[in-house]
Amino acid sequence: MSAFNPVAVLVTLSRSIADGKGPRLLSLVVVSAVALVAAGGASGRDVASVALQRGPCCVTVVDGTLWIGEHRSGRIAELDPHSGTVLWSMTVPNQAIDYGSLVSAYGALWVYGRLGAARGVMRIDPKTHAVLHVAGLPVVRGLVSLDGKLWASTDSGPFIYRIDPSSARVEARLKVRGHDSYTLGTTADGALWCAGVNAGQTTTGQPNSITVKINPSGRILKSLQPFGRGIYGALAGIQSIAAVGDAIWETQADDGANSATPATMLRIDAKTGRVTLRKRPKIQGYSGAFPEVMTAGDGTLWLQTGPSAIKRIDPTTGKVLRTIPIPLDVRHPHNDYWWSQIAADHGVYWITVWPGVHGPSDKSTGKLIRIPS
Secondary structure, three states: OOOOOOOOOOOOOEOOOOOOOOOOOOEEOOOOOOOEEEEEEEOOEEEEEEEOOOOEEEEEEEOOEEEEEEOOOOEEEEEOOOOOOEEEEEEOOOOEOOOOOEEEEOOEEEEEOOOHHHOOEEEEOOOOOOEEEOOOOOOOOEEEEEOOEEEEEOOOOOEEEEEEOOOOEEEEEEEOOOOOOOOEEEEEOOEEEEEOOOOOOHHHOOOOOOEEEEOOOOOEEEEEOOOOOOHHHHHOOOOEEEEEOOEEEEEEOOOOOOOOOOOEEEEEEOOOOOEEEEEOOOOOOOOOOOOEEEEOOOOOEEEEEEOOEEEEEOOOOOOEEEEEEOOOOOOOOHHHEOOOOEEEEOOEEEEEEOEOOOOOOOOOOOEEEEEEO
């Protein structure tokens, strides 16, 4: 397939570890054209790629529709999964959304982040593209689905918000005692799981590297420090959290200042709260970005230890079941990439590629690759 010269769309998305903040109002933009381009083979299978704009942080599938989000370009877009053409798009504030900010739940696309006048969460109908804002929320830092509801967390206080997905209204604000704030990460065993409680607030004396299991009424069922109670184990932030079945997986990035605390990944039994497995994966690329665990929406668990590949792992043993090589731009060294995101859709996997770790001024553009599942 020959390359296609995309129509430029001047838009400028997420909370980012590296980027700053800047509120602006939401607005619709003109549809852009891109095309799937052959990108070589991976493990003997064809790979195709879609050229994207700056900071592709998110990819998800909603009832067969494909959606991407771009952190630095400030764009949310629906793509044609066959051609890669942008079918519809809208702008959001620069750096307003980040990894995990696009959530597929209850037949709709839910977007959370620092959304300016729209505040913390909005719902997009994948068929009509109607946008509905959820009123009464501060800036939202985590959004998960459980028991027919959506649950949102914020760093504005020790609160969890319960949202009715049908009406897109806040039903309740639950106060969760014990910490200044919580960041929802996933759900398992009929409960909400928070990782990185009080992230960045080490002066309070409360540990950052903590995992909390909360029931839907707001009561803490378990509070863990799975990475240890020493200075590094308690205060370094949790890099990522993902759940498959009753297995919770978390990672913690390498502490560059202390060779005795390398990057770590571990498994927590969601029912007992015990750490059942601990590994020290070898990291390639930017130590502030890897290792990362994630799910693809089809019950599979994935690990990324560097930008050039993503690995499917067994949720019980951590054994690598499959490795998907990721074609990188030779103009960018391995340490100039953030981690990827992956989404499953009708026999294929979609994987984001985000070069440029130098913040908002970095003009590097990314891509989305497609590979048979």
